[in-house]
Amino acid sequence: MPSVSAHVALTLAQQIDAVFGVMGNGNAYFLDALERQTPATFTAVRHEQGAVVAADAHYRASGRIAAGTATYGAGFTNTLTALAESVQARIPLVLIVGDEPTSGPRPWDVDQIALASAVGARTYTVGRTDAAATTVIAIEHALSYRLPVVLAIPYDVAAVDAGDVPAVSAPRAPEPLGVHGEFASGMLDEIAAALASAQRPLLLAGRGAWLAGAGPALGELTEATGALTASTALGRGIFPNASYDLGVTGGFGADGAMSTVREADVAVVFGASLNQFTMRFGELFAPGTAVFQVDVAPAATHPHVGGYVRGDARLVAEALVERVAQPSALHNSGDFPQNPQLSDAATPVSASPSGVMHAAWRESVDIETARTYEPGDDLAPDGRLDPRSAARRIGELLPADRYVVSDGGHFLGWSNMYWPVASPDRVMMVGTAFQAIGLGWPSVVGASRAQPDSTIVLTSGDGGGLMAIADLESAVRTARGRGCAVIWNDAAYGAEVNLYGLKGLAEAPMRIPEVDFASLAAAVGAEGVVVRTLADLERLGTWSTEDPAQRRFLLLDLRISGDVIAPYQQEIIRVNS
Numbered sequence: 001m002p003s004v005s006a007h008v009a010l011t012l013a014q015q016i017d018a019v020f021g022v023m024g025n026g027n028a029y030f031l032d033a034l035e036r037q038t039p040a041t042f043t044a045v046r047h048e049q050g051a052v053v054a055a056d057a058h059y060r061a062s063g064r065i066a067a068g069t070a071t072y073g074a075g076f077t078n079t080l081t082a083l084a085e086s087v088q089a090r091i092p093l094v095l096i097v098g099d100e101p102t103s104g105p106r107p108w109d110v111d112q113i114a115l116a117s118a119v120g121a122r123t124y125t126v127g128r129t130d131a132a133a134t135t136v137i138a139i140e141h142a143l144s145y146r147l148p149v150v151l152a153i154p155y156d157v158a159a160v161d162a163g164d165v166p167a168v169s170a171p172r173a174p175e176p177l178g179v180h181g182e183f184a185s186g187m188l189d190e191i192a193a194a195l196a197s198a199q200r201p202l203l204l205a206g207r208g209a210w211l212a213g214a215g216p217a218l219g220e221l222t223e224a225t226g227a228l229t230a231s232t233a234l235g236r237g238i239f240p241n242a243s244y245d246l247g248v249t250g251g252f253g254a255d256g257a258m259s260t261v262r263e264a265d266v267a268v269v270f271g272a273s274l275n276q277f278t279m280r281f282g283e284l285f286a287p288g289t290a291v292f293q294v295d296v297a298p299a300a301t302h303p304h305v306g307g308y309v310r311g312d313a314r315l316v317a318e319a320l321v322e323r324v325a326q327p328s329a330l331h332n333s334g335d336f337p338q339n340p341q342l343s344d345a346a347t348p349v350s351a352s353p354s355g356v357m358h359a360a361w362r363e364s365v366d367i368e369t370a371r372t373y374e375p376g377d378d379l380a381p382d383g384r385l386d387p388r389s390a391a392r393r394i395g396e397l398l399p400a401d402r403y404v405v406s407d408g409g410h411f412l413g414w415s416n417m418y419w420p421v422a423s424p425d426r427v428m429m430v431g432t433a434f435q436a437i438g439l440g441w442p443s444v445v446g447a448s449r450a451q452p453d454s455t456i457v458l459t460s461g462d463g464g465g466l467m468a469i470a471d472l473e474s475a476v477r478t479a480r481g482r483g484c485a486v487i488w489n490d491a492a493y494g495a496e497v498n499l500y501g502l503k504g505l506a507e508a509p510m511r512i513p514e515v516d517f518a519s520l521a522a523a524v525g526a527e528g529v530v531v532r533t534l535a536d537l538e539r540l541g542t543w544s545t546e547d548p549a550q551r552r553f554l555l556l557d558l559r560i561s562g563d564v565i566a567p568y569q570q571e572i573i574r575v576n577s
Contacts, residue, residue, distance in 0.1 A: 001161040005029035005153055006037060007131035008096065010165050013038035015139050016067050016094065018449050020045055020054035020442075024071025026098015029158045031069065043449060043478060046470040048078035050442030052148070053430055054474075055093040056086045057446030060428040061403055063211075065092050065142060066446065072098035072155065073108045080119055081436055083148055087120035088433035092142035094151055099125065101156035116150045123150040128160050132168050140171035176212065176312035177296050179319060187309050188316070191268060191292045192323035194307075198266035200361045201227040204249060206278070207234035208271025208295060209313040210424040215240060217317035218270060224324045226359030228367075230261060232272045233416055237423040244362045247371040250278040251568020252416040256370035262286045263361075268320075269293045271313040274302035277568065281575050373417050378534055380561030387411070387488060387560045389534060391418035394486060394556070397540040402455045405447050407440030407468070408432050409461035410494030413566025415486070419457075431464075438467030444475035444483055455548075458485040462512055463493045473524040481548040483526075484540070485555045487517045490562035497562060498569050499576060514559075521555035528555045 002010070009030055012019075019042045023031050034040055045051055051068030058066035070079055076097050086093060100109035113123045124138040131153075138151045179188065195201050203222055205214065219240035222229055229239045230246040230253075239245050246257035253261075258280065261267075267289055272278060274293065285291055285304060292307040293300050294316045300308040309316055376388025391414035404419055406412060408431035421427045428447065431439040440460035448456045456479050465472075465487050475483060488494075491514040501507045518528025529539050543554050565573070 001163055002165055003029055003033065003159050004126060004128055004131045004162045005158045006033035007162050007165050008126060008135050008151065008153060009033035009038055009040075011132040011135040011168060012067060012094070012096070012139070013040040015171060016065055017041060018043070018055070018058055018064070018066040018446075019069060020058075020066065020445060021051035021069030022046070022048050022071070022075065024075045024098065026071035026073075026075065026153070026155060026158070027069045027096060030096055030153060041449070043445060043474075045442050045445060045474045047442070047468070048075050049082040049439070050445065050468075050471045050474060052079045052082035052086060052093065052095055053439045053442035054446035054449070055095075056082065056089070056091045056148075057405055057428050057430055057443040058450040059091050059093060060430070061425060061447040062450035063425065064450065065094070065139065067094040067096060069096040072100065072112070073110060076112050077110060077115065080115060081434070082439060083116065083121050084119035085431055085434040085436055085439065086148040089430075090146040091148060092146050093148045094138055094142055095121075095148060096151045096153065098158065099152035099154050102154050103156060112150070112152060121148050121150055123152055125152045125154065126157070128157060128162055131162060132166050136168045136171055143171055144174045176315055177310065178315055179309060179311035184309055184311065187307055188319055188323060190307060191309070192320055194266045194290055194292065195225045195227070195268065195320070195324060198225075200263050200265045201225050202261060202264035202267040203227045203229045203239075203270070204231065204267060204272060205229070205235045205238045205270045205313070206232035206272025207424055208273075210235055210238050210271070212271060212313040214238070214270060214314035214317050217314050217321060220321045221317050221324065224321060226362055228260065228264070228362045228365065230257070231424075232278050233429065234427065235272065235424050236421055236427060244367060245371075246367065248416065249284055250280050251566075251571045252413060254371045254373050254417075255567075256372065258284070260365055260370050262289075264289050266290045267292070269295075269305075270317060271295060273297070274305070279304070281571060376564070380564050382561050382563055384490075384559055384561035385532060385534075387414045387558070387564055388418070390531070390537065390558055390560065391415060393534055393537050394540065395419040397537060397544055398457060398484070399455045399544050402426065402457050403447050403451050404428070404457045404459060405430065405440065405443035406432075407443070407458070407460035407464040408435065408437040409464050409488075410498060410566060410569055411459060411461045411488035413568050414488065415459040417566075437461070437464035440464055441468045441471035441475045444485070445471065445478045448475075448479040448483060452482070454482065456483050458483070460485065460487055461494060462487060462489045462491065462515055462517070465517060466512070466515060469520070472520060476521070476524050476526045476553040479553055481551040481553065483553040484543070485521070485553070487555065487557050488560050489514065489517060489557055490560050492562050494562050495569065498565055498573060502573065517555060517557040521553070526553035526555050527551075528557060531556050531558045
């Protein structure tokens, strides 16, 4: 007869086809059933935090929920940093773990429910009679609230016979949050009227707009209003027409593009939380810009927002397209008593025969020049590689069909500035929500399982790369010839040197003996290349043209200068000073 663990595995596999983890006493029966009785694919990682990270990256790269698994006690506590990251980033996944027996804790057990709750994750514990139903409830919770959940199997219940697996209904998917009520409708009218009267309109979109499928509607709104567009770091590529797109806002944005954003008189933000980095610590928009926000949060998420609509980004964008297309249905465009920020707005401009209200501003901006970054020098003054020129050249040589996964650290600036991606799901910054490093290597595992036909590129620092080194082998084994890693090796925790070394604090704890990552890669079957000059990057060019089935995972060990500070770090230094 199927065991409780088999009930969990068989029910889980009806909705989830990718499971990542480390086998131990607490999940052995679950993994046995998963391997023998389900079509789901289990991928082993070497550290339990990698189980959660891989499931997290799988969802970010594909939109399909995945699962991680670990044993109880020490196995579970190893997952906590990654679990906290997934909570902060609002990533749905299921973590299946062993737990203390129903008779009570043993010396090596901990209060796993309390620990999961402390980082914001809910726990569901299965029993002998409800394992299948509880598994469905856990998956539904993860999808409905876009959060990770823990599914616990008590040790003395795991192998107990539970009878035939009952038929259970599939988890219900949440409906998009519609816009309801007179106030919301009035605010939509106000936003549409503001766009109609604006001479320099801007649309800004984030990851929430991508998750809502708002891209096509935002494209229509862009064309109808003649607006320039921009995105957050996690929303890159969402606007269908890049011709009028200023790229990423905030510290990753180009100086010319950010200067142009400050010229906007009306800005409408879709699906972006407007965190301190996107907002350039409050300086993204000029003081006179009328800022409207559309999001699913209960209220506006930044004090600069003058008007807020709670709703699904796609539905709101579609509603705005309808309103903009019918100017006569708008409120008097020159009178905005609800929003004093618009008291100095220009005289309303009606739609032109082509349907575009006013495109004079965007036609006057040299977009290509505005979003151009500093090219950098071949070498920095200290004789080491300039990370700007290296990043630019890598961006030119990488395959176009790529997904970029990023660890956390100072180096974030280089890949985010110089490596464009085709759509928001093609960049994953796993760790930044919780301000963590060391989650890079297992991100490759999840992304490569989610997108097996594309190139998966990891960008990581030497500090984070060493912290997660156990799963270097997992990344190489999983991605094989479709995997590439760029290690920004400055022999330091670069962010700490920039923030605290410049304040005069002792730098010895911030320094790392220079590590030969190329040799570490070779030890687990990858090809490692030490890069000291731009010419050394040509191996990436030849690798990109080779048959992925014939080549090996490629690791580029970039010996960069730590003296070149990324613009976003310069902003942080300025604020902290």
